[in-house]
Amino acid sequence: MKNILKTDYFKSLKWGFSSIIINFFKQIILVPIFISCVGKDFYSFWLIISAIVFMIRAINLGQLNYSSNVINLNYHIKSDIKEELAVSQGANLMMLCLQFFVGLVISSQFILGHITNYESTFLTNVNAQLCVVFLVVSTILYQYSTLYLLRLFEPLGKINLTIKYQTIGEFFDFVVTALSIYFTRSILLTCFAVFIFNILYSVSIFYFIKKRVPFEIPLFRNLDLKKSFEQIRKSFLLCISFLIEKIYEIGINLVVVRVFSSALLPVFTTSRVLSNSSLKVSNTMTIPIMPSIQKQFALEEKHLILQKISLFWRISGTLLMSCMTVAIPFIPYLYKLWTVNQIEFNMKLLFFLLIAILFQNYAMILTEFLKKTNLSRQILVYNLIKVPTTVFFILISGIYNKGIHFVGIGLLAGELTGLTYLLIIMSILFNGFKPWKEIIKNLLPILLFTFTFTIYLFASNYLIFLISNILILLMNNFMFLKKNLLK
Known part of the structure; x- marks a missing residue:
């Protein structure tokens, strides 16, 4: 029972509560910034496409958690987890492709118009398709980085680092969103800025973790897609x-x-x-x-x-x-x-x-x-x-x-x-x-x-x-x- 009271637990709590504070201020601050910069109607559009992207994000939540759990559980009973890492990475890539495909389909003007009830002229004027694509790609990359890559610290007993860099990512995502809408006063350019940030963040997290874990993280090599598909089936x-x-x-x-x-x-x-x-x-x-x-x-x-x-x-x-x-x-x-x-x-x-x-x-x-x-x-x-x-x-x-x-x-x-x-x-x-x-x-x-x-x-x-x-x-x-x- 004493293990729960170790210093690392309280470090995790510190970053966890920091995340709560960031999200609280995000809810309070973004609303007036968006309304003052682009108006209530465009802010409503932002909320709707964010909700759509949120649901696309949910497609892969189960598989990402399943993959991380497989690695965490096997790390404590096996000396070599190369197979688990390769299979999980293959499953991640397959689900990322599925999310991207779903995002492309939904972003088409015909489907997006039926989902949102916006007229085609409005969707064309705001470049709705590009907005959704930028947000989908940035969201699934951010999701992969925070819910899979950063969780590779967990079997090493370093969950405080997982929560720390998740919180840092949330903070800069909030800052980039707020600054982008304030200076550009454009939903499209804000989506593009968030897209660029999440690419840079995801690449940085990959190389940061690669240097700090005692095992190799496969990216595209040595993958067994057959076993990866079987893992997706198990995570269904x-x-x-x-x-x-x-x-x-x-x-x-x-x-x-x-x-x-x-x-x-x-x-x-x-x-x-x-x-x-x-x-x-x-x-x-x-x-x-x-x-x-x-x-x-x-x-x-x-x-x-x-x-x-x-x-x-x-x-x-x-x-x-x-x-x-x-x-x-x-x-x-x-x-x-x-x-x-x-x-x-x-x-x-x-x-x-x-x-x-x-x-x-x-x-x-x-x-x-x-x-x-x-x-x-x-x-x-x-x-x-x-x-x-x-x-x-x-x-x-x-x-x-x-x-x-x-x-x-x-x-x-x-x-x-x-x-x-x-x-x-x-x-x-x-x-x-x-x-x-x-x-x-x-x-x-x-x-x-x-x-x-x-x-x-x-x-x-x-x-x-x-x-x-x-x-x-x-x-x-x-x-x-x-x-x-x-x-």
Whole structure:
């Protein structure tokens, strides 16, 4: 358990939280820059083509993760991973070609017009096809560099370097985008600038890593495309699972519009931004743990994996519940300032979203464990349980004319059903190590917090809410403090 508290973990957290800050300022700063430089209509065009490219990016998420996992797992049990590197590189190149082909097809004016509902004259005037092509190529190169090449540091125990250079890449991508649109006032030239930057970044990352890893990274030589195709076939379930996740992230907004109205969408999206900010923190805490869990999985040290999972639950749960407890009374006022009092604040909606985040945080390390150990079937079943459950509850709420807060209930229902499946899988995988003891011990504080939050929702007594949650957090951490800090 002590390995998780090593210096490298905290270095990873430092860069992870830096990434959160960069993305936060990116969301805040780019909006006014784009609107002031090119106008609202062209900014809408930028958002639409960015969303299209985002979905093309999702095509290869599963395969890139599968390839990296194969290398990480085999590095700890084999002395030579030349075959894994060659097969993975071949699979990467095949999927990059597929993404580029899909990008070319979608960028055609006929298809792009049907997807975006823009007139052909507008698409011609903004050079839409070139914009999409530039963004597709730059995105898939950046994706290959950050999700495959930089992850080659992970089996060496240097995930802090992976996160560090991913964060540096995010920062300069943000700077290049902001400066390009400010000085050129052109979507096309901005796409071209991002394209040039990502080519330079990807080439630099390749040669940087090549000099710092103890194995040769094949580029085009010594590839076995037959075995690479077989690896793509094996990663198919993981690819589908990642696609479902990304469609879920984007598609819920469309479901809300169809079931309720477009007027209520800002209420949902702004509340979800608040709740998802908490989730980004727990995601930052999860990622640095994964390489050591992969190593222990390869070495069949399941008791150590269970210890890490339990420790993550305690630390991340404490952090999230503490932040929520402190922030709750200030959120309505800050929300009005943020939205310039133009969007109605819905406390019930936020309540269900925040509780859903607590359970999603609990499930997060389990889903990452399944992804990073290539347990593709299990993670696919999880998504096939969670997503339809969420959509079903939202549709029912629309049919019976329930309020927008029922969307939050739908998200919470999806998280609970998905988590139930994950806990069953965990009990099977860790059979013999008493997983249910750890499950109940770490789930109980979340259930108690949900109870106190529910009372606050109806009684609005913050003092009782505060005292109750302090007691819950003390109970949650008493044994940990006694065991680790009072020695």
